[in-house]
Amino acid sequence: MLIEMIPELGHFALVLALLMALVQAVVPLAGAATRRPLWMAFARPMAAGQLFFLLVAYACLTASYLLDDFSVANVANNSNSLLPWYYKASAVWGNHEGSVLLWSLMLGAWGFAASCFSRDLPSDMLARVLGVMGLVSAGFLTFVLVTSNPFTRLLPTPPQDGADLNPLLQDFGLIIHPPMLYMGYVGFSVVFAFAIAALLGGRLDAAWTRWARPWTNVAWAFLTVGIALGSWWAYYELGWGGWWFWDPVENASLLPWLAGTALIHSLAVTEKRGSFKSWTVLLAITTFSLSLLGTFLVRSGVLTSVHAFANDPSRGMFILALLGITVGASLFVFALRAPRVSHAVSFSWLSRDALLLVNNILLVIMTVTVLLGTLYPLVLDAMDLGKISVGPPYFNALFVPLTVILCVFMGLGPLSRWKAMPGREMARRLALSGALALTIGLLAPLVYGGEWNLWVSLGLVAALWVVLPLVRDLIDKSRRSGSPVAALKRLSPAYWGMVLGHLGLAVTIVGVTVVSNYNVERNVRLAVGESASVAGYDFTLTELGQQRGPNYMADTATIAVSRGGEERLFTMHPEKRLYIARGMPMTQVALRPGLLRDLYVAMGEELGDGSWALRIQYKPFVRWLWLGALLMAAGGLVAVVDRRYRRRVKARSGQSSGDQGAAHLSAPREASA
Amino acid sequence: MKRRLLLVIPLLVFIGLAGLLYRGLSLDPSARDSALLARDFPAFSLSSLENPEASYDASLFKGEVTLVNVWGEWCPTCKQEMPQLLDLADRGVRLVGVDYKDSREKGRAFLEEFGNPFEVNLFDPEGELGFELGVYGAPETFLVDANGVIRYHHTGYITPEDVTETIMPEVRKWQ
Numbered sequence: 001m002l003i004e005m006i007p008e009l010g011h012f013a014l015v016l017a018l019l020m021a022l023v024q025a026v027v028p029l030a031g032a033a034t035r036r037p038l039w040m041a042f043a044r045p046m047a048a049g050q051l052f053f054l055l056v057a058y059a060c061l062t063a064s065y066l067l068d069d070f071s072v073a074n075v076a077n078n079s080n081s082l083l084p085w086y087y088k089a090s091a092v093w094g095n096h097e098g099s100v101l102l103w104s105l106m107l108g109a110w111g112f113a114a115s116c117f118s119r120d121l122p123s124d125m126l127a128r129v130l131g132v133m134g135l136v137s138a139g140f141l142t143f144v145l146v147t148s149n150p151f152t153r154l155l156p157t158p159p160q161d162g163a164d165l166n167p168l169l170q171d172f173g174l175i176i177h178p179p180m181l182y183m184g185y186v187g188f189s190v191v192f193a194f195a196i197a198a199l200l201g202g203r204l205d206a207a208w209t210r211w212a213r214p215w216t217n218v219a220w221a222f223l224t225v226g227i228a229l230g231s232w233w234a235y236y237e238l239g240w241g242g243w244w245f246w247d248p249v250e251n252a253s254l255l256p257w258l259a260g261t262a263l264i265h266s267l268a269v270t271e272k273r274g275s276f277k278s279w280t281v282l283l284a285i286t287t288f289s290l291s292l293l294g295t296f297l298v299r300s301g302v303l304t305s306v307h308a309f310a311n312d313p314s315r316g317m318f319i320l321a322l323l324g325i326t327v328g329a330s331l332f333v334f335a336l337r338a339p340r341v342s343h344a345v346s347f348s349w350l351s352r353d354a355l356l357l358v359n360n361i362l363l364v365i366m367t368v369t370v371l372l373g374t375l376y377p378l379v380l381d382a383m384d385l386g387k388i389s390v391g392p393p394y395f396n397a398l399f400v401p402l403t404v405i406l407c408v409f410m411g412l413g414p415l416s417r418w419k420a421m422p423g424r425e426m427a428r429r430l431a432l433s434g435a436l437a438l439t440i441g442l443l444a445p446l447v448y449g450g451e452w453n454l455w456v457s458l459g460l461v462a463a464l465w466v467v468l469p470l471v472r473d474l475i476d477k478s479r480r481s482g483s484p485v486a487a488l489k490r491l492s493p494a495y496w497g498m499v500l501g502h503l504g505l506a507v508t509i510v511g512v513t514v515v516s517n518y519n520v521e522r523n524v525r526l527a528v529g530e531s532a533s534v535a536g537y538d539f540t541l542t543e544l545g546q547q548r549g550p551n552y553m554a555d556t557a558t559i560a561v562s563r564g565g566e567e568r569l570f571t572m573h574p575e576k577r578l579y580i581a582r583g584m585p586m587t588q589v590a591l592r593p594g595l596l597r598d599l600y601v602a603m604g605e606e607l608g609d610g611s612w613a614l615r616i617q618y619k620p621f622v623r624w625l626w627l628g629a630l631l632m633a634a635g636g637l638v639a640v641v642d643r644r645y646r647r648r649v650k651a652r653s654g655q656s657s658g659d660q661g662a663a664h665l666s667a668p669r670e671a672s673a
Numbered sequence: 674m675k676r677r678l679l680l681v682i683p684l685l686v687f688i689g690l691a692g693l694l695y696r697g698l699s700l701d702p703s704a705r706d707s708a709l710l711a712r713d714f715p716a717f718s719l720s721s722l723e724n725p726e727a728s729y730d731a732s733l734f735k736g737e738v739t740l741v742n743v744w745g746e747w748c749p750t751c752k753q754e755m756p757q758l759l760d761l762a763d764r765g766v767r768l769v770g771v772d773y774k775d776s777r778e779k780g781r782a783f784l785e786e787f788g789n790p791f792e793v794n795l796f797d798p799e800g801e802l803g804f805e806l807g808v809y810g811a812p813e814t815f816l817v818d819a820n821g822v823i824r825y826h827h828t829g830y831i832t833p834e835d836v837t838e839t840i841m842p843e844v845r846k847w848q
Contacts, residue, residue: 278680282683285683286683289687296694316698317698320691320694320695320698323691323694324691327687327691328684328687328688328691331683331684331687332684334680334683334684335677335680335681335683335684338680375690375693378693378694378697379693583746583747583748584747
């Protein structure tokens, strides 16, 4: 009885969550405006209640999937009784309705986390922050309930079995990619809420930025991992060995990442120096707006292919309205309340302030570049100038030089000081690093590839120019007092976070550069017993077979790999699967990963006479792409544990409440400051 | 006051962007091939699914309003669409199928299982005709008038409502 009602229970819980979100939005904001403590106190319990009911709703949908309840339209369209249980559980977010539900659940979770970890915020600030998050949440939950209800039933005659999960999504990478990405997207709602709360409360001092910084870092780290997972998935699942295609969906995730990266740096300036106030608020609004825009682009079908999402134009309209209200209203508040832009410059043009300003300008230019490239086809179409697609040539032509320029300033940044820095000292500290970066970068292609390659040299010089000054700085710092280990231990987590983040970008740049220039790809035709040689490795097809999986049939190949005429090193097993329920063929790539190179074999078509088309690739340094992203994400997380974000807790245990403001203003001196 | 105006710029930029997105939404993505409308059906020369020796070309469409449906055995949505196509055939509409990127055995088995509303099934294993028609996938449906001119295009699955609300009125309009 109860089991049959699960979808209705979930639906009901979703309605309750919406109501709580509405209360969380309206009452605390009104309370903060009219200074009523009781009203403001509604924020926290509502955030908890909303998360609880969202969890119930989500659990109900998951249960419907696990129990194969095909009377639920969402389950019938995206699952199948043959699907393994873990794919049933992840199929929940492998479709439109479920993924917006996951989005809302995460928004609820971030709101709840904000209410837990900000106990020492002034109560009106907390009320406004949670109120703004409640507003966003109410908007999304209305969207789910009105246009994308995941609990819709197919009654009275439910189908016998489901249509199955898209085979592309039946994969480990796709189990964790969307949640990571959404955690990043949605996580930026916290810094957004802080910015709006600060605007509303007229408290645009350094304090809000200190509260907002750890949230921004965590959201950014999730987004970084999410993007990397997406790229990794495209690499091994799509079967072409590409890792970034500049398609609209990828760009949609890159946009908030670029803006978020700018935001992280701008928050640092506002916190430490009190400058760039309006700019930082604007970036916080922009970053979350781009997250919403990404959701809009992906979910509305404006830019994706017809067969994917275009079934319901009302959804696109609803998200656009949501986007318009959220972003329009916050930019309106910004126009009214932001502090006037001051033209007084309180730093010299060679200082950390100035370099971070340059960083921000460059990152914003990159964001606009990607945004234009993504929307340009839409602009042309909207003006009836025809349909075109903007491809990698545009993005590479602009993005690569911008990244190189960014790297030039990244080398200077960490060594500079706030306010002013004598040029001579800067030159002295950078001379050796610069010389080394140039020498190694220019010579390395000769050693590795045998002939000089401009692009590889450029990439390596840029990466080394980012890393070597950091190494130099660490060496300097370790010499400062006592034993090197003790000196390094004294450095703050914020500093280590910066080092890891910059190192990560350098590692990614090396990966991109090397794999783009030294990639070897061959399409061969092999019958059993024949072999092909690619980049010094000999690939011999030793066996063809067939195999049956839980919900697919597969043609399999066994390929022995050897090198330089020696005996077999290892074997690889690519597959060509046919998923039964959808009749959809899929390539299962065989990969031999390594830190310095991947070997990549994908099966193409059967060519008759017992031979197969195989695509064999040698991909040097490709792992560095994702390794770098992981380092960046680790950097973002390490910076969060910095003492100064937790200092308030100690201050609070000392004194009950009242003047936390004072506690925040006395920032401890950090090694990185 | 002048400086305050600077702070309005982001709002104005966003309003422009939102207007663009609104316009983008109202563009029908399935209208992408409007170029094909009011044009002659593309030239082709294909055998039929039933008879590998037969040869058909665009003259197949002369003389009678015809609904051309692109389908394939590999396409699950096509299976759901078959009852509507059988219904259309019962209503006296002439249907021609294009078996797109399929094999003969699979295509024939499909028709045996789900019924055959088509007068002829053009066999297009390489997807040549599909390419000429700008087909993204299956099912897609084209209405061709008695002079062999494409008059209407339907992307995706034809629902039972589509049969009465859009397809039949279009057929009558061009008869």
